[in-house]
Amino acid sequence: MLSESPPKRSLNIGNINANVKEAKYAVRGELAIKSEQYRAQLAKGEGKDLPFDTVIAANIGNPQQLDQKPITFFRQVTSLLENPLLLEHEDVLKNGLGYKEDVIARAKTLLKDVKSVGAYSQSQGAPGIRKSVAKFIEKRDGYPAEPDNIYLCAGASSGVNCLMNIICATPNTGVLVPIPQYPLYTATLALMNAKVVPYYLNEENAWGTNIDGIRDALKKAQSEGIDVRAVVVINPGNPTGASLQPENINSVLELCAEEKLVMLADEVYQTNIFEGEFHSFKKGLRDLQKSEKNKDGKFDNVELASLHSISKGMVGECGHRGGYYEMVGFDKEVVAQIYKFVSIMLCPPVIGQCIVEMMVNPPSEGEPSYPLYREEYDGIMSGLYSRAHALYKAFSEMEGVSCQPPQGSMYLFPTITLPEKAVAAAKEKGKGPDEYYCLRLLDATGICIVPGSGFGQKEGTLHFRTTFLAPGTEWVGRITKFHKEFLDEYR
Numbered sequence: 001m002l003s004e005s006p007p008k009r010s011l012n013i014g015n016i017n018a019n020v021k022e023a024k025y026a027v028r029g030e031l032a033i034k035s036e037q038y039r040a041q042l043a044k045g046e047g048k049d050l051p052f053d054t055v056i057a058a059n060i061g062n063p064q065q066l067d068q069k070p071i072t073f074f075r076q077v078t079s080l081l082e083n084p085l086l087l088e089h090e091d092v093l094k095n096g097l098g099y100k101e102d103v104i105a106r107a108k109t110l111l112k113d114v115k116s117v118g119a120y121s122q123s124q125g126a127p128g129i130r131k132s133v134a135k136f137i138e139k140r141d142g143y144p145a146e147p148d149n150i151y152l153c154a155g156a157s158s159g160v161n162c163l164m165n166i167i168c169a170t171p172n173t174g175v176l177v178p179i180p181q182y183p184l185y186t187a188t189l190a191l192m193n194a195k196v197v198p199y200y201l202n203e204e205n206a207w208g209t210n211i212d213g214i215r216d217a218l219k220k221a222q223s224e225g226i227d228v229r230a231v232v233v234i235n236p237g238n239p240t241g242a243s244l245q246p247e248n249i250n251s252v253l254e255l256c257a258e259e260k261l262v263m264l265a266d267e268v269y270q271t272n273i274f275e276g277e278f279h280s281f282k283k284g285l286r287d288l289q290k291s292e293k294n295k296d297g298k299f300d301n302v303e304l305a306s307l308h309s310i311s312k313g314m315v316g317e318c319g320h321r322g323g324y325y326e327m328v329g330f331d332k333e334v335v336a337q338i339y340k341f342v343s344i345m346l347c348p349p350v351i352g353q354c355i356v357e358m359m360v361n362p363p364s365e366g367e368p369s370y371p372l373y374r375e376e377y378d379g380i381m382s383g384l385y386s387r388a389h390a391l392y393k394a395f396s397e398m399e400g401v402s403c404q405p406p407q408g409s410m411y412l413f414p415t416i417t418l419p420e421k422a423v424a425a426a427k428e429k430g431k432g433p434d435e436y437y438c439l440r441l442l443d444a445t446g447i448c449i450v451p452g453s454g455f456g457q458k459e460g461t462l463h464f465r466t467t468f469l470a471p472g473t474e475w476v477g478r479i480t481k482f483h484k485e486f487l488d489e490y491r
């Protein structure tokens with residue numbers, strides 16, 4: 001019999017925003033929660049019966065949680081921004097703490113721009129910092145960039161959230177999202193009660209974008225009456241690591257021009273490149289606008305928003321929450337609404353903004369902090385490179401596993417083929433086969449990875465994603481050993 005007593009609270013699981021319940025975010029899901037429980041157990045000196053003595057969080061791109069050291073220049077400047085009184089003791093800073101002249105000069109410049117990191121800045125971000133970002137983009141692409149087109153944000157996630165809020169007008173609005181994808185996109189669209197229009201990346205072709213596949217996905221969605229407004233590309237890819245060539249970029253921009261789609265280019269991994277170089281969507285667009293292909297003005301009004309972040313690369317300052325997006329080609333009235341939207345949030349964290357400035361304008365050759373900055377930057381890069389390759393080599397030698405060579409970002413996303421009996425065992429436990437594999441790996445080794453289903457994968461295929469951020473390579477051996485034992489158990 002139903003209870004007659006009145007509810008004790010206003011909120012219950014049946015009456016809160018259904019869109020929040022609908023959203024899924026696997027990289028911090030069940031496996032991550034269980035791994036944190038193991039970590040807490042070990043920290044308390046319990047868990048003597050566990051078959052491992054450390055927990056490895058290979059589920060999320062969180063570099064400093066995995067012992068990546070912050071770059072000294074960034075933190076020295078930040079320390080002065082947080083406590084400007086230290087600037088009254090330059091001799092102590094220089095002679096006692098080894099702060100270089102350029103650290104002190106940068107702190108003073110930034111403080112002049114923001115006044116205090118405890119003060120709100122302009123909603124769009126501090127003007128001097130936006131100027132530095134524009135200069136960086138100009139240098140990177142060889143085309144002018146306008147500080148007014150730059151919006152600083154609390155990490156790329158916050159930029160995506162803002163843009164999706166503007167784009168998603170009705171429950172029938174659709175956004176083309178790559179599969180597999182970083183689940184920020186599907187989760188944000190779920191929160192907006194808008195439609196994910198999936199397009200599949202091409203694993204056989206190093207996870208490249210297949211423009212015919214995107215066109216087909218668009219046509220199918222349009223035929224179902226979905227109002228598709230934008231296309232997301234993650235370059236370099238998460239979870240795939242794929243780094244796109246100019247031809248790929250141009251073909252997506254052509255589609256945007258022909259179908260009037262907003263181009264959302266998530267470029268947060270632009271410095272995590274192991275092979276070749278990074279090609280930005282902004283440069284691709286400006287090249288097309290200058291080319292013969294634009295003789296009828298086809299590309300003149302392409303709306304492009306490109307995002308970058310302090311969270312990734314060699315900076316790895318994800319806890320400080322900083323990033324920016326550059327918007328070009330948008331209607332003025334739309335931009336005014338975007339400005340209003342960001343104003344409602346007041347401003348992004350000001351320390352995060354200052355780190356964005358240092359990311360885009362690091363010490364340059366000849367400046368006193370340069371040698372150490374270079375050494376630290378190169379050390380992080382080569383560590384990532386060697387761990388990526390150690391992991392790739394291990395995966396290549398594992399039975400039933402195939403993996404694309406590391407190209408960029410912080411992840412590998414191998415395919416796994418599991419024995420029928422393992423698939424059946426997973427089903428019995430109410431889990432997907434990849435999810436079951438990852439849970440068993442966690443229980444056996446303490447290593448937390450994410451099942452491919454958390455990012456989306458082609459029907460009938462199984463994957464997992466691991467970062468290669470964890471120090472050392474001992475943990476790679478734990479995966480190899482587990483994998484062999486798992487296959488033997490279910491053969």
Ligand SMILES: Cc1ncc(COP(=O)(O)O)c(C=O)c1O
Pocket residue numbers: 061154155156157158182184234238266268308309310311318322323
């Ligand atoms: C592709 C991609 N975009 C955006 C983000 C979010 O970055 P941020 O920390 O700048 O919000 C991540 C984080 O892992 C990511 O992988």
